[in-house]
Amino acid sequence: MGIPLILPIFIFIGFLLLTTGLFTVKQQSAVIVQRFGKFHSVRQAGLHFKVPFVDSIAGRISMKVQQLDVPVETKTKDDVFVGIKVSVQYVIKQESIYDAFYKLQNPYEQMSSYIFDVVRAEVPKMKLDDVFERKDDIAVAIKSELDDAMNEYGYYIVKALVTDIDPAAAVKEAMNHINAAERKKIAAEYEGEAEKIRIVAKARAEAESKRLQGQGIADQRREIARGLVESVGVLNGVGINSQEASALIVITQHYDTLHSLGENSKSTLVLLPNAPTAATDMLSTMVTSLVATKELGESVKKEPKA
Secondary structure, three states, X not given: OHHHHHHXXXXXXXXXXXXXXXXXXXXXXXXXXXXXXXXXXEEOOEEEEOOOOOEEEEEEEEOOOEEEEEEEEEEOOOOOEEEEXXXXXXXXXXXXXXXXXXXXXXXXXXXXXXXXXXXXXHHHHOOHHHHXXXXXXXXXXXXXXXXXXXXXXXXXXXXXXEEEEEEOHHHHHHHHHHHXXXXXXXXXXXXXXXXXXXXXXXXXXXXXXXXXXXXXXXXXXXXXXXXXXXXXXXXXXXXXXXXXXXXXXXXXXXXXXXXXXXXXXOOOOOOXXXXXXXXXXXXXXXXXXXXXXXXXXXXXXXXXXX
């Protein structure tokens, strides 16, 4: 009767040992096992057994690449306060799990301290514009410092990135004003250059127009003169002398002009005296005026200059 009573006890103890001794480790993770408070072993992914009440799990460590984001506020060389966000990607080396677990109390604070130190040492050497342009140099300096400091603790720094640079709101507004003013200045220069081109093109077009207009007037007068010569020659052929022919041409042009003006109701007509010798008198007056003008021009040319 004693054996059947002991069997359930052994079964219960066996079940208890299995449930408290068996444990699993997830992929990309590691478990630190201690025996009586002392480091015993590192267990990788899979099913494992520990001695109940003797072994204990001290901690679990992720072997994945992790990221630490650290915001840092500092001052630039031109006395502008700026907020910089640094992202550090790191991983625990497979062969240094013991160092990573036991040598550092808080690795995140440790890395944050180094990041603060590097950023506040590098950024005050730069002006604000240089901070934006040389953010990769800052990231390289951070990675180099962390590599040297964290390597002995089992941490490998994969990448350091400066992900955000945020000056004060007043500074950003001032920078936007400067940028806008610069763009307006460039736009004004382009507009001035365009206006200059338009003025030059217009002047050239007007000059060409005047040249062509003058050429047209000269050709017109040449043709008129040629027509007058031909008219006088025709009139001479029918027995009309040159003076009479000229008077006839003048009176004919006079009436042609009156006819052209009469076609427009808003024109004002100035009628010549209606005497029989009106055309001859007009011709004589024109000839006299032309001769006097020519003589006056020649006398001006002959006067000695003062």
